Amino acid sequence: MSQLEIRNLSASIEGQEILKNLSLAVPKGEVHALMGPNGTGKSTLAKVLAGHEDYEVTGGSVLLDGEEILGKEPDEIAHAGLFLAFQYPLEIPGVSIANFIRAALQSRLAEGEKLDAPAYYKRLHEKMDLLQIDRKFSSRALNEGFSGGEKKRCEILQMSMLEPSYCVMDETDSGLDIDALKVVANGVNLMRGPDRGILVITHYQRLLDYIVPDKVHVMYDGRIVRTGDSELAKELESRGYDWVREELAGSPA
Amino acid sequence: MDSTEISSPEVTDLGGAFERHLALSVVPPRWKEWKRKHWDHYRELPMPRPREQSWRFASRIDFDPGGITLPSLAEVESSFPEIVGQSDLVREQAGRLVFVDNHLADRTELPAELVEKGVVFQPLLEAMERDPDLVERYLFQESTNLGSEKFHALHNAYTEGGYLLHVPDNVEVDLPFVVHHWHAMAGAGVFPHILVVAGRNSRLSVVDVQQSWQPDREGFICAVGNVFAADGARVFRKTIQNFNPRAVSFQLDTNNVERDTTVRSINLNLGSRRARFENEVRINGSGADVKLYSLTVAKDHQEFDQRTLQIHNAPHATSDLLYKNALLDESRTIFSGLIKVAEEAQETDAYQTNRNLLLNEQAQANSLPGLEIEANDVKCSHGATTSQLDPEELFYFLQRGIPRRVAQQLMVFGFFEEVIEQFDHEELEENLRALIREQFSGDVLAQPTPGAHAEPEETPAS
Numbered sequence: 001m002s003q004l005e006i007r008n009l010s011a012s013i014e015g016q017e018i019l020k021n022l023s024l025a026v027p028k029g030e031v032h033a034l035m036g037p038n039g040t041g042k043s044t045l046a047k048v049l050a051g052h053e054d055y056e057v058t059g060g061s062v063l064l065d066g067e068e069i070l071g072k073e074p075d076e077i078a079h080a081g082l083f084l085a086f087q088y089p090l091e092i093p094g095v096s097i098a099n100f101i102r103a104a105l106q107s108r109l110a111e112g113e114k115l116d117a118p119a120y121y122k123r124l125h126e127k128m129d130l131l132q133i134d135r136k137f138s139s140r141a142l143n144e145g146f147s148g149g150e151k152k153r154c155e156i157l158q159m160s161m162l163e164p165s166y167c168v169m170d171e172t173d174s175g176l177d178i179d180a181l182k183v184v185a186n187g188v189n190l191m192r193g194p195d196r197g198i199l200v201i202t203h204y205q206r207l208l209d210y211i212v213p214d215k216v217h218v219m220y221d222g223r224i225v226r227t228g229d230s231e232l233a234k235e236l237e238s239r240g241y242d243w244v245r246e247e248l249a250g251s252p253a
Numbered sequence: 254m255d256s257t258e259i260s261s262p263e264v265t266d267l268g269g270a271f272e273r274h275l276a277l278s279v280v281p282p283r284w285k286e287w288k289r290k291h292w293d294h295y296r297e298l299p300m301p302r303p304r305e306q307s308w309r310f311a312s313r314i315d316f317d318p319g320g321i322t323l324p325s326l327a328e329v330e331s332s333f334p335e336i337v338g339q340s341d342l343v344r345e346q347a348g349r350l351v352f353v354d355n356h357l358a359d360r361t362e363l364p365a366e367l368v369e370k371g372v373v374f375q376p377l378l379e380a381m382e383r384d385p386d387l388v389e390r391y392l393f394q395e396s397t398n399l400g401s402e403k404f405h406a407l408h409n410a411y412t413e414g415g416y417l418l419h420v421p422d423n424v425e426v427d428l429p430f431v432v433h434h435w436h437a438m439a440g441a442g443v444f445p446h447i448l449v450v451a452g453r454n455s456r457l458s459v460v461d462v463q464q465s466w467q468p469d470r471e472g473f474i475c476a477v478g479n480v481f482a483a484d485g486a487r488v489f490r491k492t493i494q495n496f497n498p499r500a501v502s503f504q505l506d507t508n509n510v511e512r513d514t515t516v517r518s519i520n521l522n523l524g525s526r527r528a529r530f531e532n533e534v535r536i537n538g539s540g541a542d543v544k545l546y547s548l549t550v551a552k553d554h555q556e557f558d559q560r561t562l563q564i565h566n567a568p569h570a571t572s573d574l575l576y577k578n579a580l581l582d583e584s585r586t587i588f589s590g591l592i593k594v595a596e597e598a599q600e601t602d603a604y605q606t607n608r609n610l611l612l613n614e615q616a617q618a619n620s621l622p623g624l625e626i627e628a629n630d631v632k633c634s635h636g637a638t639t640s641q642l643d644p645e646e647l648f649y650f651l652q653r654g655i656p657r658r659v660a661q662q663l664m665v666f667g668f669f670e671e672v673i674e675q676f677d678h679e680e681l682e683e684n685l686r687a688l689i690r691e692q693f694s695g696d697v698l699a700q701p702t703p704g705a706h707a708e709p710e711e712t713p714a715s
Binding site for chain 1: 643657663666
C-alpha cells in the first residue's frame with residue numbers, strides 16, 4: 001500500500017493519446033528512474049500525476065498510499081504528498097523564494113495554525129547552504145533571472161523544505177553542468193529514506209551515476225516497455241534508444 | 254444604457270434635502286451664499302453620459318446623488334466612541350481628526366510646538382471662524398476638469414466636514430497628520446473636504462483614511478482634495494479608500510505645484526461598489542518634482558475609474574505617474590491619463606505608466622494613456638501594460654499546495670510591493686498590507702505576510 005502506484009493509465013491531450021495503459025509502482029524507500037527517448041510521454045506522465053488540467057485521463061488509476069488522486073485538484077494532490085520537480089520551473093515575478101515556500105508550508109497547516117517564522121528561516125537557510133544556494137536568493141523573486149542550474153537547485157530546495165512522501169523529478173538534470181549535477185544529486189540522495197518514494201525522470205544515464213536507482217523503467221510510446229536494475233540504464237547509455245525501438249518492432253506484440 | 258433612465262437630481266430634491274441642509278447648517282452666512290451658488294451650478298450642469306470621452310468605458314451612472322440624506326449630529330453621535338476607537342490605522346502622528354458622516358467626532362490637540370510655529374490643523378468650520386482670510390483664499394477655488402464637474406459642484410454645495418491643514422513657511426513636520434473620514438449611516442451623503450496648504454520650504458505628510466463603519470449600508474461619498482504647495486514645499490499625501498462594497502465614491506483631487514517643490518501622492522483603493530478618482534496636477538513652477546502612485550485591488554463586480562491629468566506649465570520639472578491595478582473576479586478598472594506640456598515648459602520629464610494584473614479572465618482593465626506636447630525639448634513617455642496570471646504559473650503554485658486565492662494574493666503583493674514601500678512609514682505599510690490581505694479573505698485564513706521582510710538578519714554560515 002505504501003507506494004505510488006500507477007495502474008493502466010491512459011491519458012490524452014487535444015484528442016491525441018500520449019499515455020497508453022501505463023503501469024508502474026514506486027514503493028516508499030525506493031528510487032526509480034524513468035528513462036526513454038524524447039516525445040515518449042515522460043513529462044506528460046509527470047503532469048498527469050500532478051493533476052494538470054490540460055490532460056484528459058481516459059483510463060486507469062493512480063494511487064498514493066492506496067488513495068486515488070486522479071480527478072483531484074493539483075493543490076489537493078500536493079497535499080496528499082506528491083511533489084513534482086518541474087523540468088522548466090516558472091519565473092514568478094514579485095514572489096520571493098522565501099514567501100513562496102512559506103505559503104506552501106502554511107497551506108499544509110491546519111486552519112488558524114501559524115508557521116513559526118524564525119524556525120522556518122533557520123531551516124530554509126540550512127537547506128540553502130546544503131544546496132549551495134546563496135542565502136540572499138531567499139528574498140529574490142522565484143526563478144526570475146535564475147540560470148538553469150539555479151532553477152533546478154531551487155526545485156530541490158522546495159522539495160527538501162516540503163518533505164513530500166513521493167517526488168517526481170522531471171528531467172532535473174537537463175541544463176546542469178557537472179558540478180551543479182553533483183549538488184542536485186547530493187540534495188536528492190539526502191532525501192532518500194524509508195518514508196519516501198522518488199521517481200527520477202531522465203533522458204540520460206549521467207544523473208544515475210550520482211543517484212543510483214533501485215529500479216530503472218524504460219518508457220516508449222506511452223508505456224513501460226522494460227524494467228530492470230541500474231545496469232539497464234548503463235545498457236541504454238551504451239546502446240542508445242534505437243535498440244529499444246528495434247527490439248520492440250521485432251518482438252511479437 | 255442611457256442615463257436618462259435615472260430620475261434626474263433636479264427632480265429628486267423633492268425631498269428637499271438641500272433646503273433642509275441649508276436651513277440647519279451652522280456655517281456663516283457668506284458660506285451659505287456659496288452653498289446656494291454651488292447648488293444652482295449643480296442643477297445647471299448635465300449628468301455625465303458614458304459616451305463622453307471623460308466617461309469612456311465607465312458604466313452607466315446608476316446612482317442618484319439627489320437621493321442622499323445628510324444625517325444630523327443627533328443621528329450619528331452615538332456611533333462616535335466605537336468609530337473613534339477604530340480610527341487607528343496610524344498611531345504615530347502629529348495630530349488626528351475623525352469625521353463621521355460630515356460631523357467632527359474626535360480630534361487630538363496639536364503639540365504645542367507646532368501650534369507655536371503657526372501650524373493649523375482644524376476642521377474647516379473652525380478654521381473659518383479663526384482665520385477666514387486664509388480659508389477664503391483657498392476654499393472652493395478649484396474644480397475638476399476631468400469629467401465630474403457636476404459632482405464637484407454637489408460637493409461644494411454640501412461640504413462642511415473637512416479640514417484645513419496649513420504648515421507655514423519654513424516649518425517642517427516629521428510625523429503625519431491623520432484624518433479619518435467615515436461613512437456611517439445608510440444612504441448618507443458624505444462630503445470630505447481636504448485642504449492642504451504648504452508654505453514655502455515647508456514639509457508635511459498627511460494621511461486620509463476613508464472607510465465605512467458598517468459593511469452593508471449604502472452611501473454616496475464625494476471627497477475633494479486640494480493641495481497648494483508653495484515654492485520649495487515638500488508634501489506627501491497618502492489616501493486610503495476602503496468604503497464598503499455598497500458605497501459609491503468620488504475622490505476629486507487637484508495639486509497646485511510651485512517652484513522646486515517635491516510632491517508625492519499615493520492612493521490605495523480597495524472599497525466601494527464603484528469608485529471614481531480624478532487627480533490633476535498643475536506644475537506652475539520650474540524644478541518641481543511630482544510623483545503620483547496608485548494601487549487598486551478590484552474584486553467581485555467593483556469598478557474603479559481613474560482619470561488623471563499632469564499639466565506642465567513650467568520648465569525643468571518632473572512628473573512621474575504609476576498606477577497599478579490588480580483585478581480579480583469580474584471587476585473592472587479604467588485608467589485614463591493625459592500629460593499636457595505647455596510650449597514654455599521646456600526640459601520637462603513626464604511619465605505615465607498604468608500596469609494591470611488580471612487575475613481572472615472575466616476581469617476587464619481599460620487603459621487610455623495620452624500625451625499632448627507643445628514644447629520641443631521634453632522627455633515624455635506613457636505606457637500601459639496588462640499581464641495575466643499564466644495558467645502554467647498558477648499550476649506551479651497549486652502543485653506546491655498553494656490554493657488559487659493565496660497564489661493570487663502573493664502575485665498581487667509582488668506586483669504592489671514597489672509602491673507599498675513608497676508609503677515610507679512602516680506602521681502604515683504593515684497596516685495597509687493587512688487591509689490588502691483582507692481583500693482576499695473569505696477563502697483565505699492566516700497567511701504569511703508576503704512582502705514583509707520578517708526574515709532575520711543574514712548570519713554567516715557556520
